[in-house]
Amino acid sequence: DLVLALTAEELQVWASAEGLKGVTVLMLKLRLQGICGLSRFRQRILARSAVLHDVIHVQAPGELQLARLPFAEASKTEIAALLLACHEEDFDLVDEILHRPQNPDLSNDRGLTALVAATEVGNADIATLLLEANADKNLVDSFGATALSVACEGRFTQVANVLIEARADVNKAKLQGEAPLLTACRNGVQAIVEMLLRARANLNQVNDNGESPLYHAAKQGQWGCARILLEAGAQADLCSSNGKHSGGTPLFIASSIGSLQIVDLLLRFRADTEKATDAGSTPLGVAFDINRLDVVKLLLGAGAGKKMSRPASIVLDFAARARPKDRLLCAAARVGDLE
Structure with missing residues (x-):
C-alpha cells in the first residue's frame, strides 16, 4: 500500500541545509512514524521499486516511496x-x-x-x-x-x-481494584511511587476493600512510601470498608502490627487517634492487645483515649498483663505522666 512519495527536493528540506549526509533509512522511518502514525516495523522505503534496508544511507537525487504493510x-x-x-x-x-x-x-x-x-x-x-x-x-x-x-x-x-x-x-486497576500505586506501596518501591505521583496517579484510589495506598504502606511497614504519600497530600484517615479490619484507618493498621515509626509518622500528619473500626477497636485498644508499650505511650502522648469510657481500667488491665518492669510505665500512663 503506497502512501507517500518523497522527491529529492523534499528530502533535502527535511534533512536540513546540510543535505542528506548521514541520514539512514531507519532515521527516515522514525521521522515518518510521527507523521503518518505507522511504526517503523510496518514501513518499507523503496527506491525504484527496491526495498531499502534500514542501515542504508539515503542518497539524492531520486524519489523515495513509503509503503505501508498490514500486519501478517x-x-x-x-x-x-x-x-x-x-x-x-x-x-x-x-x-x-x-x-x-x-x-x-x-x-x-x-x-x-x-x-x-x-x-x-x-x-x-x-x-x-x-x-x-x-x-x-x-x-x-x-x-x-x-x-x-x-x-x-x-x-x-x-x-x-x-x-x-x-x-x-497510571490509575487502571486490576482485579480486586488494585491500582499500580497501591501495588508499588505494598511492595515498598519508593522510586516507582514517586514516578506515579509525578504522573498524577490518584493518591487516594482504593481497592475493592476500600483500602488506600497509604493503608497498604502502613500495613506492610513501608515507612518511606507512607512518608511520600503523606507529603503529597494523601488522606490520613481513609477507612477500609471490608475485610477483617473493616473501618480501620492507616493508624489503626500500623498500631495493630506495632509499627512505631509509621504510627509516629501518621501522628505527625494529624491522623485521628480515636477513629474506631466497625467492630469498635481503636488504635490504642489494638496496641494494648498486642502488648506494644512503645506504641501505647506514643498514642497516649498524642491524646488517644480521651473518648474512652473507662481508660483507667484498660490501662490497669494492661499493666496486669505487662512484664513487671513495664508496670511503672502503665501506671504513669494512667495518670498522664509520660515523661
Whole structure:
C-alpha cells in the first residue's frame, strides 16, 4: 500500500541545509512514524521499486516511496514464539518478529501479551522496542493486570519508568481494584511511587476493600512510601470498608502490627487517634492487645483515649498483663505522666 512519495527536493528540506549526509533509512522511518502514525516495523522505503534496508544511507537525487504493510497473519505458534522471545529476553528475535510485521498486541489463551511478557522479566529494552511497535500500553492479562501493574508487582523500576513515560494509564486497576500505586506501596518501591505521583496517579484510589495506598504502606511497614504519600497530600484517615479490619484507618493498621515509626509518622500528619473500626477497636485498644508499650505511650502522648469510657481500667488491665518492669510505665500512663 503506497502512501507517500518523497522527491529529492523534499528530502533535502527535511534533512536540513546540510543535505542528506548521514541520514539512514531507519532515521527516515522514525521521522515518518510521527507523521503518518505507522511504526517503523510496518514501513518499507523503496527506491525504484527496491526495498531499502534500514542501515542504508539515503542518497539524492531520486524519489523515495513509503509503503505501508498490514500486519501478517499470526498463528498460535507464532504468537507463542514472540512471547517466548520476550520471556527469554532475546532482543534480536523480538525485533525480527516485529518486522514480519506481527501485531505486538496478540495474546495467548491467558491474555498474555508481548509487552506484559517483557515486563514480567523486567526487560526495559524489549518493552521499549514493543512500544516503538505501537504496542497497547493498557491491555490487561487474565488477572486484569496491565504491564504497569506487573512492573509495580515485580519491582521493575526501569520498566515502570518506560511505561509511565509512554503515558500508560497510571490509575487502571486490576482485579480486586488494585491500582499500580497501591501495588508499588505494598511492595515498598519508593522510586516507582514517586514516578506515579509525578504522573498524577490518584493518591487516594482504593481497592475493592476500600483500602488506600497509604493503608497498604502502613500495613506492610513501608515507612518511606507512607512518608511520600503523606507529603503529597494523601488522606490520613481513609477507612477500609471490608475485610477483617473493616473501618480501620492507616493508624489503626500500623498500631495493630506495632509499627512505631509509621504510627509516629501518621501522628505527625494529624491522623485521628480515636477513629474506631466497625467492630469498635481503636488504635490504642489494638496496641494494648498486642502488648506494644512503645506504641501505647506514643498514642497516649498524642491524646488517644480521651473518648474512652473507662481508660483507667484498660490501662490497669494492661499493666496486669505487662512484664513487671513495664508496670511503672502503665501506671504513669494512667495518670498522664509520660515523661
